[in-house]
Every structure is written in C-alpha cells, then in structure tokens.
Amino acid sequence: MSKSSPSTGNQLPKYSARGRYYRGSFFLWKKIFGLFWYYKFVRFFLSSKTREERENEFFRNLGLECRDFFLKMGGVYVKLGQYLASLSHLFPESFTDPLQDLQDRVPAHPFVEIKERFKKEFGKEIAEVFPDISEEPLASASIAQVHSATYKGEKVAVKILYPGIEEVISKDLKAVRKFLKRINRYLVSFDFKVVHKEIAKLVGRETDLRLEAESMDRMARYFAEEPDYVFPKTFPEWSGKSVLTAQFIEGIRITQAAALKKGQAKSRPVDLLIRAYILMVFEYRFYHADPHPGNMIYTPDEKLCFIDFGAVGEIPPSQSVALRKIVLCAMAKDYPAVLEALDELGLISKKADKDKLEEVIRYSLEKLSRFLSDTESFKNIKFEQIHTPEDLKFLKEINSSLRGLLRMVQLPTSLIPLERVLGLLVGITATLDPYRTVLDYGEKPFKGLVFQGENQWQKVLLQEGGIWGQAVSLPGELLQAVKNLNRGKQAYKLPDLENHTKRMYALGHQIISTSFILFGIHYGTDRLDKGIEPHAMIGFGVSIFFGILLALSVIKNKFSSKRNRQ
DSSP states (O other): OOOOOOOOOOOOOOOOHHHHHHHHHHHHHHHHHHHHHHHHTGGGGSOHHHHHHHHHHHHHHHHHHHHHHHHHHOTHHHHHHHHHHTOTTTSOHHHHHHHTHHHHBOOOOOHHHHHHHHHHHHSSOHHHHOTTOOSSOSEEOSSEEEEEEEETTEEEEEEEEOTTHHHHHHHHHHHHHHHHHHHHHHTOOOOHHHHHHHHHHHHHHTTOHHHHHHHHHHHHHHTTTOTTEEOOOBOGGGOOSSEEEEEOOOOEEGGGSOOOOTTOOOOHHHHHHHHHHHIIIIIISEEESOOOGGGEEEOTTSOEEEOOOSSEEEOOHHHHHHHHHHHHHHHTTOHHHHHHHHHHTTOBOTTOOHHHHHHHHHHHHHHHHHHHHHOSOOSSOOHHHHSOHHHHHHHHHTTOOHHHHHHHBOOOGGGHHHHHHHHHHHHHHHHHOTTSOHHHHHHHHHHHHHTOTTOTHHHHHHHTTSHHHHHTTSOHHHHHHHHHHHHTOOOOOOSOHHHHHHHHHHHHHHHHHHHHHHHHHHHHHHHHHTTOHHHHHHHHHHHHHHHHHHHHHHHHHHHHHHHHHO
16 A cells, blocks of 8 residues: 655634635636636647647646645545546646646645544544554545554555544535535536435445445445455444554555556556456446545555445436347447437437437447547547547538437436546556556456356347347347347338338348357357367357358359249
8 A cells, every 4th residue: 555645734614604615616717727728728829849848837836736626625625636637548648647636636634633533433532443543644645534543463455534534524515515506507518416316325324434345345245256356355343434544455556557558468457457346347346436546555466446436326227238138239239229228328418319329329330439549549539539520511411410419318327436447447557558448348248248148148139139139249230230120220122012012031040050159269269268178169169050051051042042032
C-alpha cells in the first residue's frame, strides 16, 4: 500500500451549504470559460509545436488547480476528483497526473481527531486495542483515513471516519441538488430529484462502515473459488459504524504496475480486473462500484485485491439478462435486438422514434468497429477523433440532432454507478495497456461464461428464443438476414413460391448445420485443452457429421437451382 504524504493538520471545511454551493459553482463556470476561450480562440493563433507545449502547460495548471480546490472543499468533491483522475483515456496525462494525489494521498487529519472518533465508537482508547498503531496514516481519502496496526499477531488496517464528515457530505449533497436542478432547467430535461436521491444513497452509504464490512465479506464468499483474487478478512469485534478493522494486504496500486509497450502480451493486472468485473456484473450481479486505482492492490504474487467497499451496486435479474443481450447482439451485429435490449433495460423513452434509434445504433457500432481498428493508442484520445464531421453528416441524413437524440434516451438511476464503473475501467485499461481496449480483455472471459457447461446462461439464452445463443457463433450477415426475415423486415420476391419455400427450407437446414459445426469445434477444442479426449472426439465427430450434411445440402440446392433455370 502506498503511504500518504505527511500530515498537514488538515481540517474539514466549515463553509455553509450556501457557501459551498457558490464556491463550487464559481469554480466550475470559471474553468468552463477557460476551456472555451482556449479552444475557440487561443489555439488557432498558435503553431502546431507551440500549441502542443501550450496545451500541456494549460492542462497541467488546470489539474493542479482542480486538485487544490477539491482538497480544500473535501467530501464529495474529492470523490469527483478521483473519478476524473482515472479518465486518462480522455484527458491528457498533464491533467490527470496531479489528480492522482486524490486517490489515497489526501492531506491527513491530526491523529487526535482519529482517536476521538474511535473512542466515541467503542468507549475505549485506541492505544488500548492497538498499542502499536501508527500515527502516520497509510492512506487518507475523502471521508476516512487508514492506519496500520497489529492485532493478534497479524498486521491490520484500521479505517476511521473523519469527525464531522457526515455534516460535510450533507452540505455537499445540498449543493449538488442545486447544480442538478439548474442543469435540468437550462440544459437537459431529466428527473433531477430521483438522480439526487440515488447519489445521496450511494454517498451516504459510505458513511456507515458496517455496510462496507458486510459487502467485503459477501464478495469474498463469491470469489472463494477464484485463486487469483484477494479480499481482506474483517475483524467484527473492532468494526462499527465509523471504524473498520481488516486484514492488511501488501502490494501496489494497480496503476503502479508496469505499463505495456507496443507489441507486448496482455497486461495481467488488466486481465484480472476486467475478468473480475465480468464475474461481478454478469454472474454475481453484485459489484464494487468505486474501482479507482487507490482501491485496487496488485500483490507481489500477482493477484488482485479489492479494498474499500463503501460503494457497491446490485443488478436485478431482469437487467442482467438485458445487459447480456446487448453484448451478444452487438457482437452479432443484430441492431434491432440491441435496441430491444436497451428498451428492456429502460434506456429508451416512450416517445422515442425507434426506427431512427436503430439507425443510430447501427452507425455507432459500425463507427466503434472502425475506430478500434484504426486507432493505434487509446490513451489521451483527441476530441477530434471521437466527434467527426461524419457524425454531423449522419445526423442530417436521418433528419435529427444530438439534442433530439438525447431526448429519446434516459439513464435509469440504478445504472448510474455501473456507468461510472465502465468509465473507470476504460481509463485504467488505457493507462496500463494503451494498445488494447476493455473489449479486447473482456471478450474471452465473457464468452467463457456463456459457454460454461454447468452455467445456466445456455438455458436462459435458449428459453428466450434461442437466437442469442446462435449470435455468438453464426456469421453476422447470415444471422441478420434470418432475423430480418423473422421480423418481417426482409422479403424475397420470387416468381415461383414453391421454389422460394424449398430454398428457405434448405437455408434453415444449413443454418442449423452451421450452428452444430461451430459448436462441435468449440466444444472439442475446449475439451482437448482440458485433456478430456473422449469428449473432444465426440465434439469433432458432431462437426464432421453436420459438415457432411451441410455440403450435401449446398450441392443439392445448387443442382436444384440449375434445373429451375433450365
């Protein structure tokens, strides 16, 4: 664990709720004006070389100013800074580097305050329980700081909330509510009261360390059979609402692991991180909702440890199924099914033009595919790379605008933490491996879950139409043709209905044969890798058998077509 900077005797700010709101509002608009002034005017008068130097200086100063302001305000503002620090895929390093201090090196509070909070919780002096506790904190964050100690011969980490932090958060939330209200009035229409309620619930949960201890123990049970992951055990006898005592785990922050150079194999820390979240989201439906680098420890024996479970999220079964559909159907280029799954997830408004949204989904996924193949590095991506003149041309073609599209979609409050998690994962991946994306790391473990023999996913996919099970194996164009036909969006105009029927019958057989061929190859290869040769032979045998059937069907259909033409 990285140590914090020396204690500065930092005190929680005493501004009123109104004072915190005006300070935050003034700082925000000041920085927005600065960015607007630079990008709309200043940069056009600079040479390319001077522009690069000037931009680095501009963003470094911006990062330093944001860091100092967030530290001065404390509370929720530090949380915001932690999130921005992880977006290295969007912002220059010169901006995000100063913000790294907000991960676990927030100026520490005097140890006397920490002792008072412990005594208030348990009615005992902290030195009586932990005689060797270090007054220098291991880490100091937005709402608490951590001190090392020894308990029953084992090194432990004692996390203690700052005195008065609940009042500070309460003030911050009042300011946030006013920000949301004004955004709702002047920029984007949304139910700001519901959003604020969800944020308050998420942040308020972090001030009860009993909930964090329960979440840590629950996640440890889920990952009990996963040897590559570590979750600190807790000590209930010295854990309460404002104190959490847990096992100390040696290691470094995940972003301190070596970043890859071009051409190197995949990063193990990123591989472990993405696989963990696929299990959390799609298997357990319970996830760590604050994966900034300070909360993930990469151990000397190359395992990944998650700490700080103050923020967690749960996914209802219905949303889990919809999320799976989105991924599978996007892989299969089944754009109408992606739209259906987004609708099931609650992301589409009732007044939305679904035909227009389907075109947007098609355009966006095809653009994403081109972007991933054409982009060499995914770190510090330029704004111009994401938003191009091609986008404006597309919007004109479908007779829409960005504002109009935003009115058609909505983000359910239950998905807000998950959206933030995705942003953090993308940022960490870009930091450690600038040449690959989350998709590169996630495809294998995601498919591994789908094809697990004992997993219930296959049953779910089959029960819900079966077409999603084929989506991971059939060629996208062939599958799309079948689905369009099924939805009535595609028709064949043939003079002879009987010939058309025969062809469709043959096509159906060929689709089934192709499915079994691909499944047999996958099953046989998987069992061969595991050393189960009899099962592997069965899988390959199935592939050969249906391969013969497919060949016969194609030959028969070809001769039949020739006869019809004659």
